[in-house]
Structure formats: C-alpha cells, structure tokens
Amino acid sequence: MSDLGDGTRVVRGGDEPVAPGAPLRPSPVFAAPYHLGEDPYATDFYARPGHPTLRVLERAVGDLDGGECLVFATGMAAISAAVLAVAGAGDRVVVPSDGYYQTRAFGEGELTRFGIEVQQVPTLRIAEVAARGDLDGAAFVLLETPSNPELDVCDIAAVARATQAAGAVLAVDNTTATPLGQRPLDLGADLVLAADTKALTGHSDLLMGHVTASRSERGQQLHTRLKAWRDRTGNGPGAFDAWLAHRSLSTLDLRLARQATTAAAVADLLADHPAATGVRWPGRPGDPSYELASRQMLRMNGVVSATLADEAAVHALVRASDLWLAATSFGGVHSTVDRRAQWGGDAVAEGFVRFSCGIEDTADLVADLTRALDTLV
Missing domain, CATH: 3.40.640.10 (Type I PLP-dependent aspartate aminotransferase-like (Major domain))
Structure with missing residues (x-):
C-alpha cells in the first residue's frame, strides 16, 4: 500500500x-x-x-x-x-x-x-x-x-x-x-x-x-x-x-492535519504574546530546528512548547482557560497543557509548558488561549 x-x-x-x-x-x-x-x-x-x-x-x-x-x-x-x-x-x-x-x-x-x-x-x-x-x-x-x-x-x-x-x-x-x-x-x-x-x-x-x-x-x-x-x-x-x-x-491522517494547523496558529500566538518566551515548534520559520525539520519531516506535529513566568502563571493559565486542560501525555483529541517541571525529570524552567493541540476548532482554541494568556499580563 x-x-x-x-x-x-x-x-x-x-x-x-x-x-x-x-x-x-x-x-x-x-x-x-x-x-x-x-x-x-x-x-x-x-x-x-x-x-x-x-x-x-x-x-x-x-x-x-x-x-x-x-x-x-x-x-x-x-x-x-x-x-x-x-x-x-x-x-x-x-x-x-x-x-x-x-x-x-x-x-x-x-x-x-x-x-x-x-x-x-x-x-x-x-x-x-x-x-x-x-x-x-x-x-x-x-x-x-x-x-x-x-x-x-x-x-x-x-x-x-x-x-x-x-x-x-x-x-x-x-x-x-x-x-x-x-x-x-x-x-x-x-x-x-x-x-x-x-x-x-x-x-x-x-x-x-x-x-x-x-x-x-x-x-x-x-x-x-x-x-x-x-x-x-x-x-x-x-x-x-x-x-x-x-x-x-484510521483517523490519524485527519487528526494530525488539524493538530498541525492549530499548532502553527498557537506557536504564532505564543511568539507574539508578552506572557510567553522560548516558543518552540519545528514547523515555524525561525525555529532553530525549522530548516532540518523541513527537509527531514514529511509533515509537522501538534506539540508546541513555551515558557511562562513561573509555576503560578501556568496554574493561572489553566484556570482562565475553558478548552486547554491540565494533563500529561500528548497527541490526543483534547488540547492539553503540561507543566513539565512538576515531574522532576526534565531540565526545564518551572514555567515551561508543553502544549498538545487537539482536534477542536482551531479558531476556538486560539481565542480561548488568547483570553487566558491576557490574564497573565
């Protein structure tokens, strides 16, 4: 096949x-x-x-x-x-x-x-x-x-x-x-x-x-x-x-397509927002991995990472959001936020966040995340 x-x-x-x-x-x-x-x-x-x-x-x-x-x-x-x-x-x-x-x-x-x-x-x-x-x-x-x-x-x-x-x-x-x-x-x-x-x-x-x-x-x-x-x-x-x-x-192709579309929009939002720094998504021009990822990967994924001010900022973001859920793992149909430092295994800042984009409507997720981020500044 x-x-x-x-x-x-x-x-x-x-x-x-x-x-x-x-x-x-x-x-x-x-x-x-x-x-x-x-x-x-x-x-x-x-x-x-x-x-x-x-x-x-x-x-x-x-x-x-x-x-x-x-x-x-x-x-x-x-x-x-x-x-x-x-x-x-x-x-x-x-x-x-x-x-x-x-x-x-x-x-x-x-x-x-x-x-x-x-x-x-x-x-x-x-x-x-x-x-x-x-x-x-x-x-x-x-x-x-x-x-x-x-x-x-x-x-x-x-x-x-x-x-x-x-x-x-x-x-x-x-x-x-x-x-x-x-x-x-x-x-x-x-x-x-x-x-x-x-x-x-x-x-x-x-x-x-x-x-x-x-x-x-x-x-x-x-x-x-x-x-x-x-x-x-x-x-x-x-x-x-x-x-x-x-x-x-059976739905992998469809799920990945929606997740990547949302990830591109979320990466742009985070990169332009004063509440976030260090935004990473290999599909975004300007990302340190963009050139190699563009040659090596067939399509991009739905995971974005960024750093908020601290642990309290991550908790405040989740409380202010209706659609982004606090959960570990990634790649599922629900959009989630995972503060990686809480697990103690990664050398990342306390406010480092892994965003896993689900398959909800991209516009809804971006609007909801924008409102939540705005409460942090």
Whole structure:
C-alpha cells in the first residue's frame, strides 16, 4: 500500500481480503488458548506470542513505518525491549539526555544494574558526536526527534551513517512525529519505535507501544530477536487494546492535519504574546530546528512548547482557560497543557509548558488561549 496516500493507508492498513458478509473491521478475538490440531504450531495456539487481532494491527503499523512491526503493551515496554534485545553486560548504550525522562530513568536505574554503560548526549549534539567517531564501540544508539519536551530535531541520516560505520544499532523514537510525519527507516535507522499511547492512537484511552525493524537483513535479525524477547517476557497487548488501536489508527491522517494547523496558529500566538518566551515548534520559520525539520519531516506535529513566568502563571493559565486542560501525555483529541517541571525529570524552567493541540476548532482554541494568556499580563 506504499503507493497510496496517507489517508487511505491509515484506513485500509492491515485489512483482510474482502469477503461478502464480513464486517469492514473484524471484532477483537478474545482467546488465550486455541483449539490445537495435529501440528500445534500450524495455527494460533496461545495468545501471548501473537493473536489475530494483533497481527492486523502490526501489518497496518508496519506498512506506515516501512518495515516489520511488533506491538508492545506500552511505549516503555517497546523501548526496553529494543535496548535489551541488542545490548548486554559490558556494552554501551547511547540515549538522549533531553528526551523522554523515563528513558533516562530506565537507563540509570535498570540498564546499569545489568552492567550496561549508559551514555547521555543532547539531541542537538548527537550528530556532531557521531561525526567525530565517538559512537565507536557503542552497541545501541537511541535518538528521539523531535525531542520531548523541547522539540529539538536531529539529523537521522547523518547519525545512521555513523552508527552503521561503528557497527551499532540505531533506533529512533518517532513518538512525536508519527509514521506520517517521519520515516526513520527510510533514512537509515535499523529500528523505529514509539509510544502509541500518544498520537498514533490519539484518543487517550489505551496504553501501547511498538518497534518496527527495517526490511534489511540486519533488520530482520533484530525483528526475530525482538519477537523472542516479547514472547518470553509477555510484553504484548491484549486483544481489546489491539483492536482499539487499529480502530483509532484510521483517523490519524485527519487528526494530525488539524493538530498541525492549530499548532502553527498557537506557536504564532505564543511568539507574539508578552506572557510567553522560548516558543518552540519545528514547523515555524525561525525555529532553530525549522530548516532540518523541513527537509527531514514529511509533515509537522501538534506539540508546541513555551515558557511562562513561573509555576503560578501556568496554574493561572489553566484556570482562565475553558478548552486547554491540565494533563500529561500528548497527541490526543483534547488540547492539553503540561507543566513539565512538576515531574522532576526534565531540565526545564518551572514555567515551561508543553502544549498538545487537539482536534477542536482551531479558531476556538486560539481565542480561548488568547483570553487566558491576557490574564497573565
């Protein structure tokens, strides 16, 4: 389906061949064990290593990413599987120092316990570090671009060339961009992963993650290793969550389009308003990441960041707003505000805010946010 448009692929991805009388989207298959035949491995036999509802979702997401997909119970389950399927005691893993803070916590709290060295590099410096050859000897390199929450963009192709030369596996956390906004496998990455809890499923009602391996020989070896890891650790999702994710995927193209339109308007509003500073959105001309994002990304996302005066200003903004809700996570249909310093994992100011633009009317969201911002000055 790679020759079809985004809207068609997200609606039709993973579909079975048309059969008269069959539903357009099959219901989830609720089963743990299945009836066995003479050859127990010839059909489904137990849901932990895979089940029919999961396979159609993996086909759909794999088609969007351009590789072979494995779905996991959460985004962190996907990240931990990708790392631990590759790295072992004595290996070095490189992670972004300014990416999702739980990834760093996983490295510091768990990987080091298993004798894995964890090196942290800022998103904006990793291409430079790679060019110097400082990735030599690393087993696994993780990028997150655009980074969460500061929205810096890294040159995936440049880092991919360096990791290939160094013999390291390159994985890209594509949560913010989604497969419609960026295709890291096409740029040379070995793995692409995401927390599908966020924009990919987009309705804030399930937890999920995935890892997609490239279709290269090395990518297929990684896929086999990851599949064995998931089967043995039991990190796959159940049938209902897989069905919800596949259902929600159908609207991804439409949701991203509205969210990006709103994000552009919100970024302009914040940049011109005296209550906000340090506005970041990779799609805005003048943003430090704009030039690279314009070349590397296929479309922009719906997340904007900015800094208000302090913690009190963020609380006042939420109280004054009717449409912007205080909530963590991002990429959902509701527009939300998240003061990142409250979680203690990001090196940001107390008033740093991640705005996640939902799918409400852009004009309504801008008008409401304008009124709320005006109360701060």
